[in-house]
Amino acid sequence: MASAIQAPRNSAADGARVRSDRSATATQPGQTAGGAGGAAGAGTTSGAGATPHQLPGTPGQQPAGPADGQGQQPAAASHGGTAGGRVNYTHPRRQTTAPPTPPPATPAAQPGQAPRPVAGDATGWSMEERLYNQVWGMFEDLARAAAAYRSAVDFAESRMDQELDRVLSDPRSRIGGTGDAAREVARAKRDQLTDQAREALDRDLGQLAAESEVVEPALPPSYARWDNPVWHAYRVPMDNPMALRLGDLHLPERTDLRIPMLVRLPLERGLWIDSGRSGSEAALMLDEGQLRRLAMDNAVGHAARLLAAYPPGEFTVHVIDAAGSAALSLAPLVAAGVLNQPPASGAAGVSAVLAKLTQRVDLVQMAIRGRAADSLPPDLDTGEQLLIVNDFPHGFDDRAVTQLRYLADEGPAVGVHLMMVADREDASAYGPVLDPLWRSLLRITPVADDHLADPWVGHAWTFEPLTMPPGSQILRQVLDQVAEARRAWRR
Numbered sequence: 001m002a003s004a005i006q007a008p009r010n011s012a013a014d015g016a017r018v019r020s021d022r023s024a025t026a027t028q029p030g031q032t033a034g035g036a037g038g039a040a041g042a043g044t045t046s047g048a049g050a051t052p053h054q055l056p057g058t059p060g061q062q063p064a065g066p067a068d069g070q071g072q073q074p075a076a077a078s079h080g081g082t083a084g085g086r087v088n089y090t091h092p093r094r095q096t097t098a099p100p101t102p103p104p105a106t107p108a109a110q111p112g113q114a115p116r117p118v119a120g121d122a123t124g125w126s127m128e129e130r131l132y133n134q135v136w137g138m139f140e141d142l143a144r145a146a147a148a149y150r151s152a153v154d155f156a157e158s159r160m161d162q163e164l165d166r167v168l169s170d171p172r173s174r175i176g177g178t179g180d181a182a183r184e185v186a187r188a189k190r191d192q193l194t195d196q197a198r199e200a201l202d203r204d205l206g207q208l209a210a211e212s213e214v215v216e217p218a219l220p221p222s223y224a225r226w227d228n229p230v231w232h233a234y235r236v237p238m239d240n241p242m243a244l245r246l247g248d249l250h251l252p253e254r255t256d257l258r259i260p261m262l263v264r265l266p267l268e269r270g271l272w273i274d275s276g277r278s279g280s281e282a283a284l285m286l287d288e289g290q291l292r293r294l295a296m297d298n299a300v301g302h303a304a305r306l307l308a309a310y311p312p313g314e315f316t317v318h319v320i321d322a323a324g325s326a327a328l329s330l331a332p333l334v335a336a337g338v339l340n341q342p343p344a345s346g347a348a349g350v351s352a353v354l355a356k357l358t359q360r361v362d363l364v365q366m367a368i369r370g371r372a373a374d375s376l377p378p379d380l381d382t383g384e385q386l387l388i389v390n391d392f393p394h395g396f397d398d399r400a401v402t403q404l405r406y407l408a409d410e411g412p413a414v415g416v417h418l419m420m421v422a423d424r425e426d427a428s429a430y431g432p433v434l435d436p437l438w439r440s441l442l443r444i445t446p447v448a449d450d451h452l453a454d455p456w457v458g459h460a461w462t463f464e465p466l467t468m469p470p471g472s473q474i475l476r477q478v479l480d481q482v483a484e485a486r487r488a489w490r491r
Contacts, residue, residue: 117207117211118214119131119214119217121134122137131223132242135223138211138215139249139259140456142205145201145204146251147459148200152194153193153194156189156191156194156197159189159190160190163182163185163189164186167179167182208257209256212257212258216228219260220241222242222243222244222265223260223262225248226301226468227472234477235481236311236481237309237311240310240311240314241265241309242264243264244267244306245260245262245466246261246465246466248463248466249261249462250461255462258464265306266384266412268412269441270408270417270418270441271418271442272422273295273296273420273422273446274295274444274445275292275423275446276422276425276426277291280447282448283449286447291447292423293328294447295421296329296330296390298446299390300332302419304332304475307482308481312485312486312489315383315385316340316385317338317339318340318341318344318353318385318386319333320353320388320390321345322345322394323395325390325391330343332475332476333479336476336482338482338483346395347395347397350395350396351400353387354403354404357387358406358407360380361411364415365413383415386417386418386419387411388419389404389421389422390421391426392404392420392426393426401433401434405436408441409440418441424438446465
């Protein structure tokens with residue numbers, strides 16, 4: 001079933017993110033950032049009989065940028081005289097900070113040709129944000145181009161049917177070759193309209209493909225695929241990332257044109273990697289064990305990307321593997337030493353991890369509500385936390401299930417995030433009790449599946465997970481660098 005692609009809520013810190021070449025203007029001095037990117041609405045996770053999901057991470061608003069006192073001069077300096085008697089005539093509301101760095105200039109196009117695409121050709125305060133906005137602009141463009149083509153084809157078919165109905169409703173046209181001639185004329189008009197629509201679609205898709213070829217090599221590690229050379233030049237970052245790539249999206253009109261699926265960080269909802277046989281052709285070709293292994297490999301890859309995207313000490317991963325069935329998939333994380341504790345196993349291990357994270361959520365919530373952040377225990381890890389749960393609900397009792405639901409609902413707001421690797425059928429004994437849990441998570445799959453829908457026209461997008469190139473050691477190399485940076489940070 002199609003599920004849909006959700007966007008984070010807009011906030012003043014995010015600002016309006018729009019592409020400069022899509023009816024948006026860059027922020028000028030003296031103006032606040034404005035405009036709105038295509039925001040994907042909230043959706044629910046798809047499973048059996050579930051409603052569609054929406055793509056996460058659609059741009060919201062553009063950050064207003066670093067400004068002292070929101071770009072205003074102090075009142076005394078603006079309206080009063082200085083010690084020397086001079087008057088400052090600067091308007092108190094005039095922006096004094098520099099506007100965001102403009103996007104790279106697009107090379108002039110030859111007459112009759114489309115302009116050559118440039119990486120970072122969107123508004124934003126940093127190259128990372130410009131690339132983020134550009135990627136989601138490409139996503140919107142592809143959705144609208146496909147919608148225009150499909151609408152034109154539907155119109156051509158409808159007009160042909162109407163013309164044939166008018167001709168054949170007259171009994172005289174059924175005698176001789178009048179009816180056949182009318183059919184040929186109607187089909188010729190239909191084909192002409194369809195060919196024109198396809199020509200326009202191919203032109204738009206060609207431009208998007210050219211833009212993708214330029215943008216893909218310029219992406220930072222958190223946006224890039226595992227086969228991108230940027231991973232070979234990986235360095236531990238010093239700033240928190242803006243977004244994370246979960247996979248690729250494409251439409252049947254051109255399957256080789258893939259748009260990165262980016263979600264904003266920190267995650268505003270948990271992830272559910274569906275290890276069940278969801279009904280897609282790729283899933284049906286694999287047995288249950290292979291799907292579970294692929295799902296856990298996918299979870300480890302996402303955890304490694306998150307660890308690599310955050311500065312040392314700003315992100316911690318916890319793992320619950322009650323049955324110990326994911327030892328092989330978890331080996332890169334364990335061998336590199338990026339886990340603070342070994343994967344929890346058995347009912348006792350499940351309870352201990354859930355109790356620790358639940359207590360952290362409670363303490364941080366109380367500190368925020370009481371405006372007493374400095375009263376938190378000194379040993380409390382204030383960085384982002386990720387809990388990976390494998391083979392849910394194995395090893396979970398009723399209390400553990402309740403704690404897990406609490407973490408899924410309350411955790412993201414205070415930096416505790418959930419990534420579940422599970423087959424919904426395994427938890428069918430709980431009935432509708434767990435429906436809110438599944439709906440609160442963004443469902444992705446370990447194999448290609450068309451379960452995501454965009455919020456503009458409702459296309460069914462095929463999601464393809466990120467895979468490691470065969471024989472590549474880049475995952476271990478990156479995790480080794482992360483582990484070394486964490487050890488140096490602790491010293």
